[in-house]
Amino acid sequence: MKGGRPIVIVKKKAHGHGGxxxxxxxxxxxxxxxxxxxxxxxxxxxxxxxxxxxxxxxxFANPVGFKKGYSSGKSPISSGSSPAQxxxxxxxxxxxxxxxxxxxxxxxxxxERLRDAGLASIGDRIxxxxxxxxxxxxxxxxxxxxxxxAMASASMTSTMKRTLEIVSQELAPLRNxxxxxxxxxxxxxxxxxxxxxxxxxxxxxxxxVLEGAGxxxxxxxxxxxxxxxxxxxxxxxxxxRNRRITIFLPFTTKPEGDSTITASPSSSRTSGxxxxxxxxxxxx
Numbered sequence: 001m002k003g004g005r006p007i008v009i010v011k012k013k014a015h016g017h018g019g020x021x022x023x024x025x026x027x028x029x030x031x032x033x034x035x036x037x038x039x040x041x042x043x044x045x046x047x048x049x050x051x052x053x054x055x056x057x058x059x060f061a062n063p064v065g066f067k068k069g070y071s072s073g074k075s076p077i078s079s080g081s082s083p084a085q086x087x088x089x090x091x092x093x094x095x096x097x098x099x100x101x102x103x104x105x106x107x108x109x110x111x112e113r114l115r116d117a118g119l120a121s122i123g124d125r126i127x128x129x130x131x132x133x134x135x136x137x138x139x140x141x142x143x144x145x146x147x148x149x150a151m152a153s154a155s156m157t158s159t160m161k162r163t164l165e166i167v168s169q170e171l172a173p174l175r176n177x178x179x180x181x182x183x184x185x186x187x188x189x190x191x192x193x194x195x196x197x198x199x200x201x202x203x204x205x206x207x208x209v210l211e212g213a214g215x216x217x218x219x220x221x222x223x224x225x226x227x228x229x230x231x232x233x234x235x236x237x238x239x240x241r242n243r244r245i246t247i248f249l250p251f252t253t254k255p256e257g258d259s260t261i262t263a264s265p266s267s268s269r270t271s272g273x274x275x276x277x278x279x280x281x282x283x284x
Contacts, residue, residue: 145240186237200225
């Protein structure tokens, strides 16, 4: 007591810096754990076989259709690294059907864009056929023989270049690989340069335009020249319409019961004959 008044001593407890941001590390740690989990998920999926990866992709692309196809309600992710449960027929059918619809729609858009670009006059020489193995786009010369390429040359006309640019822009969003083929008529050359070289040079010229218009070069799996070995009009080997460029997009999924898919435009028709529209395929 001093002067009749009590002395009051107040003690304050000191706090560290953690009082202001003590929980920040928890947020950072949560982000780190989430990123690591995503990383291990990606590594786990990459270690699976292609069939199971296709099933997982089909699930995320169309969960509703996936669940309808899976009467048991099981997800392919639950099967771990083993594709035993994911190799069910409903998943294959959904994935293949989706791809067929996508290619069919793409073929229709190509036809529409060619008409909008004022190229309707060459529509009868651009054939888009959906076959059992994929989509085949064939660009054949007209009766004058110089609509797409100069005579006996791989020099491309502006019409052909514009046509290929439109085709490239429509095919770019797809994931299917491409096979490009060059064909000639049966007219022979004098000297070392032959229809083999000409058909190959024209196929490569088409490849360069497709890539230049936005198509990824990694999707082109084969470029080949077939000379006059697969004539469009075998009754007239010199018919200018035998000179053509073929672009084939094979399916990446397998139908039920099939063990392989041949990525070849020749597999969708009889060699040496004009394309058919029977049970093998349908024109778009």
